Amino acid sequence: MNPTLPQPPIPPSVLDTSKMSAGQRAAIEMTEAARDESASTLSFAASLFNGDPDFTTLLPYPVQSVEDRDQGDAFLHRMESFLALEVDPDAIDRDSEIPDHVLHGLAQLGAFGIKIPTKYGGLGLSQTNYSRTAALLGGICGNLTALLSAHQSIGVPQPLIVFGTEEQKQKFLPRCARGEISAFALTEPDVGSDPARMKTTAIADSDDYLINGEKLWCTNGTKAGLIVVMAKTPTEKHPHATTAFIVETSMPGVEIVQRCHFMGLRALYNGVIRFHNVRVPKENIIGGEGRGLKVALTTLNTGRITLPAACAGLAKRCLEWTTQWAAQREQWGQPIGKHAAIADKIARMAAHTFALEAMVHYVSFLVDRDKSADVRLEAALAKLWGTERSWQIVDDTMQIRGGRGYETADSQRDRGEKIPMPIERFFRDSRINTLFEGSSEIMRLFIAREFLDPHLKLGAAIFNTKLPLTTRARTFVKAGWHYARWYPSRWLPGRSASTHAITHPLLEDELRHMQALSRKLSRSVFHAMLKFGPKLEREQLVLGRLVDIGADLFAWSCAISRAESIVENSSQSQAEVDHTIKLVQHLGSLMQENIHTNFQNLFRKIDHQGYSLAKHLLEHPH
Known part of the structure; x- marks a missing residue:
């Protein structure tokens, strides 16, 4: 145990771990020591939880440069052609193997080094183009998506690009770019x-x-x-x-x-x-x-963007299949898409897919703008919201397709279906997405720790019994002075939406509703802190609902910004503009419904009742 390299000092935690068990203390202190404290200002996502959304990076909606898009288009065209000619996703699923010729072909395309700089043998493409590639793959073959994502999102390339020495990069990155997995x-x-x-x-x-x-x-x-x-x-x-x-x-x-x-x-x-x-x-x-x-x-923070990107491609493909089927399949004298129960699912799928694409592009832009950007909260929100919504979309797709959704593509093909749709395969493959790279439950705790961080830095010392009483008293006075001004301000109207480059009146209304709910979220976080004090970290269901509200607000904000860019694009037809406005208005209705439900259920007695029952079952298993 004689290290040859110095270890960095562990920064003091804002959390009091003195009353925790040894296991809890070790886990908390390890995670706290690894947190990135470099960010000096609130990111857009963090500002949503703070009740004063900062639209600096979101509005106007980021647009990919012509040069960067052209580079991505050229690669995506080659990739799409290769997938169409050389890849049989159903055979890969059936045989549980990716053929060697597919692996070799991907290597020749440069698919194993999409983000690796050209000087190390990679393609040197942007995060945005990498996310576009993940979306393309996500709508075709989950196995290839996982292979390439695990290789360069969390495998050797990403940590080396961020943390590696020049010697390490020269030694290992060319091997990864050439196709060594x-x-x-x-x-x-x-x-x-x-x-x-x-x-x-x-x-x-x-x-x-x-x-x-x-x-x-x-x-x-x-x-x-x-x-x-x-x-x-x-x-x-x-x-x-x-x-x-x-x-x-x-x-x-x-x-x-x-x-x-x-x-x-x-x-x-x-x-x-x-x-x-x-x-x-x-x-x-x-x-x-x-x-x-x-x-x-840090690696997982950036790598997490790949999952919602792939989910966006999967959702888009499901929406395509569903609308085609709902338009041609007739029941009781009319296409099933005109029945209200099916139409409701299709509308929800379309709105969520639009928002998911908007989130992925925005977070990818943040990485492209600054490779060292702190995107942990945005990436986590996109991962949580995107994987859960895409799972719902796949589930609804199977429901709408009925028996044909549950039937394998091979079986459909064998009995003569003209266009067999592998929804059953998509269903099985996509279930892992809410578990990969941090389950939804872990994501909610991670996000909660992040949005509570400004409050913890300000006032956690009040409850920290390891600190001197004078230090705790000074913290109490400082925090009291801060919240005496901060809390009343969260009841006042926010900044005017018109000052943030929103020109369409209907979109401005959407943004105004979103801002008001953001302020209510910040108040609710404060109320939860007052109600539970230092025990708030145990109230995982309360924290989860606060996170879900923030995730909906984040998705909604990105969708509004994306819609504004479409409205302002002179090349878009009026029909496309009208369709986009309808999409975002329906998304806003869905978001407000979800958010109000979570606010209403924020503090539920049934939570503790359920916990007590589960505890009894664990102590007295049957």
Whole structure:
């Protein structure tokens, strides 16, 4: 346990961990130490929770440059042609294998190095074009989407681009760009979202480290040549410190124990990887010793954008299939799309798909504008909202298609359907999206920690029993003075929407409603803090509803901004403008309905009743 590289000091946490169990304390302190405190101002998403939306980056809606779009169009055209000619997604699903000629073809296209800079052999495309690629793949083959996403969103390329040394980039990025598959190994048999319980260790031995442990559900792991492995590098001062290593699967001691198989994504190369005294040179550490969790969380922040991007492509394809079917399938003398129950589903699908595309483009723009931008809250909101809405869209698509939705594409083809639609495959493949890279439940807790951060920095010391009484008293006075001005201001009207480049009166109305609900959200966060005090972190259902309100506001805002750009585009027809306005108005109605329901149910007695029942069942299993 003699580290050869210095470990960064752990910044003081704003949270009082003195009354927590040892396991809770370790988990909280680890996560707090890895948080990015570089952002000095509230992002747009954070300002929504604060009740004073800052539209600086959202309005006018970001537009992709002509040069960047042309580069993306050229690659997407090649990719689309390749997928049409060389890829059979149903066969990949049926055989649980991606053919070698498909892997080679993707490598020749440069699909394994989309964002890798050209000087390292990649295509050097923008995050926006990468998201466009994910959307294209998401509407065709979930297995290929997962392969390429795991390789370059959370595998070796992304952490190296952000944290790697020049020597590391020159050594590994060209290999990744040429098609050598990479993976990311964090999860263990007994460890999911609680890295403090990680058992894989890396112990310093001269100029190397010896890694021992086992990783579970390592996507791409059974095909990978390179893996980012998270391992504990404990010291007396930092017993739970983690470090990220680049491990080559050809190294002695790396064992592919088993390939895992799942309900969907049947060609996912996901496995159990075991490490037995694997000797890794210290030059393979990413970001410095003890900074592994920071590397992992930062990588996941950007990588999370890929999931909603793929979900947008999936949702768009489902909407296309559904509208075609609903227009031609007749029941009781008219197309089923004219029946109110089906029309309601189609309208919701269209509105949510429009918003999802708007969110993905906006968050991608933030990354392209500043590679080091703090997009953790925006990316998490897009991931949470996008994966849950796309799952609902796939479910509704199957409901509308009926038996043909539940039937496999192969079966449809065998009995003579002219255009077999693989909705059953999409259904199975998309279920994982609310679990991948942070389940919806974990995302809500992550987002809650982020939107509470300004309040915690201001007033958490009041309840921190580890601090001197004088410090707590000063904090109480400072916080009291702040909230005496802040809280009344959240009851006043917000900034005029017309000052934020919204010209269409109907869209201005939408924005005004959104702003008013943002202010109500900020008040509700404050009310929750007063009601529960330091115990608020235990009220996960309350926090979840606040997060869901913020997610709806974020999606709605992005959709309004995108609609304004369409309205202002002189090349758009009046019919397209009218359609866009209808979409956003319906989205606004859906958002307001969801938001008001969450406000009404914010503090429910049934929450504690349900918790008590579950606790009883755990203590007295039947």
